Amino acid sequence: xxxxxxxxxxxxxxxxxxxxxxxxxxxxxxxxxxxxxxxxxxxxxxxxxxxxxxxxxxxxxxxxxxxxxxxxxxxxxxxxxxxxxxxxxxxxxxxxxxxxxxxxxxxxxxxxxxxxxxxxxxxxxxxxxxxxxxxxxxxxxxxxxxxxxxxxxxxxxxxxxxxxxxxxxxxxxxxxxxxxxxxxxxxxxxxxxxxxxxxxxxxxxxxxxxxxxxxxxxxxxxxxxxxxxxxxxxxxxxxxxxxxxxxxxxxxxxxxxxxxxxxxxxxxxxxxxx
Amino acid sequence: xxxxxxxxxxxxxxxxxxxxxxxxxxxxxxxxxxxxxxxxxxxxxxxxxxxxxxxxxxxxxxxxxxxxxxxxxxxxxxxxxxxxxxxxxxxxxxxxxxxxxxxxxxxxxxxxxxxxxxxxxxxxxxxxxxxxxxxxxxxxxxxxxxxxxxxxxxxxx
Numbered sequence: 001x002x003x004x005x006x007x008x009x010x011x012x013x014x015x016x017x018x019x020x021x022x023x024x025x026x027x028x029x030x031x032x033x034x035x036x037x038x039x040x041x042x043x044x045x046x047x048x049x050x051x052x053x054x055x056x057x058x059x060x061x062x063x064x065x066x067x068x069x070x071x072x073x074x075x076x077x078x079x080x081x082x083x084x085x086x087x088x089x090x091x092x093x094x095x096x097x098x099x100x101x102x103x104x105x106x107x108x109x110x111x112x113x114x115x116x117x118x119x120x121x122x123x124x125x126x127x128x129x130x131x132x133x134x135x136x137x138x139x140x141x142x143x144x145x146x147x148x149x150x151x152x153x154x155x156x157x158x159x160x161x162x163x164x165x166x167x168x169x170x171x172x173x174x175x176x177x178x179x180x181x182x183x184x185x186x187x188x189x190x191x192x193x194x195x196x197x198x199x200x201x202x203x204x205x206x207x208x209x210x211x212x213x214x215x216x217x218x219x220x221x222x223x224x225x226x227x228x229x230x231x232x233x234x235x236x237x238x239x240x241x242x243x244x245x246x247x248x249x250x251x252x253x254x255x256x257x258x259x260x261x262x263x264x265x266x267x268x269x270x271x272x273x274x
Numbered sequence: 275x276x277x278x279x280x281x282x283x284x285x286x287x288x289x290x291x292x293x294x295x296x297x298x299x300x301x302x303x304x305x306x307x308x309x310x311x312x313x314x315x316x317x318x319x320x321x322x323x324x325x326x327x328x329x330x331x332x333x334x335x336x337x338x339x340x341x342x343x344x345x346x347x348x349x350x351x352x353x354x355x356x357x358x359x360x361x362x363x364x365x366x367x368x369x370x371x372x373x374x375x376x377x378x379x380x381x382x383x384x385x386x387x388x389x390x391x392x393x394x395x396x397x398x399x400x401x402x403x404x405x406x407x408x409x410x411x412x413x414x415x416x417x418x419x420x421x422x423x424x425x426x427x428x429x430x431x
Contacts, residue, residue, distance in 0.1 A: 001314050001315075002293060002295070002298075003293045004293070005291070005292070005293055006292060006293055007292055008275060008292035008293075008336065008338045010338070010341075031339075034334065034335065034336070034339065035316065035334055038334050038335075038336070039315060039316055039334060042314070042315075051292075051336075053336075053338070053339060055339055079328075102316075102404070103319070103403040103404025103405075104329055104382065104385065104386065104401055104403070104404055105316075105319060105322055105329045105330050105331045105382070105404045106316065106331070106404065108325070108328040108329060108330050108385075109330055109334070109335065190400075190403040191317065191403050191404055
C-alpha cells in the first residue's frame with residue numbers, strides 16, 4: 001500500500017517546523033516517528049498534502065531530572081523511555097508502559113510526543129500520562145504554553161493543540177510513592193493496541209480505550225478516597241465510560257475488562273508499594 | 275526528491291517520489307530483494323531492516339526519513355563469504371521453513387542481541403513480538419537466537 005502523493009519537508013529546527021506549518025496551514029501534518037500517521041496514510045484514511053518531518057530535531061529528544069518533575073522531550077522514543085534509568089527509578093509506570101507499546105521495531109521509531117499528539121484513545125501512553133498528572137508544553141506562533149494533560153484530549157483523535165502548534169515537552173511530576181504503580185493491558189496479540197488497558201499510580205486510575213478519549217476512572221478514585229477496598233473500588237471502573245463495540249470486543253465486554261483490569265492493577269500497585 | 279542513503283555500507287542516491295517507502299527503495303531502487311513485504315501494515319516484521327543499527331519495519335518508514343542514515347539489510351550481514359553468526363545459527367538450528375519471515379527474523383535478532391547480548395528465552399520471545407512466522411516455526415527460531423547469543427561473535431556482532 002502506498003500513501004497518496006504528498007510533499008516531504010524535513011525541518012531543521014523547531015522554528016523552521018513551526019514556520020512550515022504556518023505557511024502550509026491545514027494541508028500539512030507533522031511527522032515524528034510516523035508509526036501512527038504513516039499506516040493511516042497507507043490506508044488513505046489520512047491524506048495530508050505536506051509532511052513536515054521532525055525526525056531531525058534531536059534537541060527535542062531528552063529525559064532530564066528537574067527536581068519535582070521529569071522533563072521529557074516530545075521526540076523521545078519509546079525505546080529510550082523504556083531504558084531510562086532515571087525514569088526506571090522515579091517513574092517506573094511510564095518506563096514500563098513505554099516498553100509495552102507495540103513491538104521493539106515500533107519502539108525504535110515511535111515517540112512519546114507523537115503518541116500523545118495523535119490523540120488515539122487506544123494508545124497506552126496517553127492514559128499513563130493521565131494517571132501521572134503530566135503537563136504538556138506546546139509551542140505555537142505566540143510562544144509556548146502549558147496544557148494539563150486532563151484538558152488535552154478533547155475527542156477521538158482530537159486534542160487541544162491548535163493548528164500548527166507543536167508539542168515540545170512532557171513534564172511528569174514525581175509521584176510521592178513511585179512504587180505504587182501498575183499497568184495492565186489486554187490484547188489478542190502482543191503487538192496489538194489494547195482492547196482495554198488500565199494504569200494506576202497511587203490513587204490515580206486511568207483507562208485505555210474506554211471511550212473516545214483516554215479517561216480517568218473518577219468513580220474508582222472517589223471510592224478509594226472514600227475508604228473502599230481496592231476490590232470494591234474496581235467495581236466502579238466502567239462508570240462514566242462509553243466504550244465502543246468493534247471486531248475485537250463488544251462494549252459490554254470492554255466494561256467487564258475494565259473492572260477486571262483495574263482490580264488487578266490496584267492489587268499489583270498495593271503489593272508493590274508494601 | 276533526491277534521496278541519499280547508505281545501504282550495507284554503500285552510498286545510494288536516487289530521485290524518487292516523496293511518498294516512496296524504504297522497503298520499496300531497498301527492493302526496487304537498490305535491487306536488494308531479501309527484505310520482504312508481508313502484511314504491509316507494521317504487524318508481521320518481514321520487512322525488518324536495521325536503521326542506524328536498530329531494527330525497524332521498512333514498510334512504515336519513508337525512504338526520505340532514512341536519508342542520511344545507515345541501512346543494513348540481510349544482504350549486508352555476511353562478510354567475506356562467511357555467514358553472520360545469526361544466519362549460521364538459523365541454518366544449524368533449522369530456524370526456517372518456508373523462509374519468508376526469515377530475513378526479518380534474522381535482522382530483528384541481530385538488533386536484539388546488540389541491545390541484550392545474552393538474553394533469556396523469555397527475553398528472546400518478547401524481543402520477537404513484532405515478527406510473525408506463518409509456518410509457526412517459533413521454537414527453532416528462538417533456539418537459533420539463543421544459539422547465536424551463546425557464541426562470542428554472535429553476542430558481539
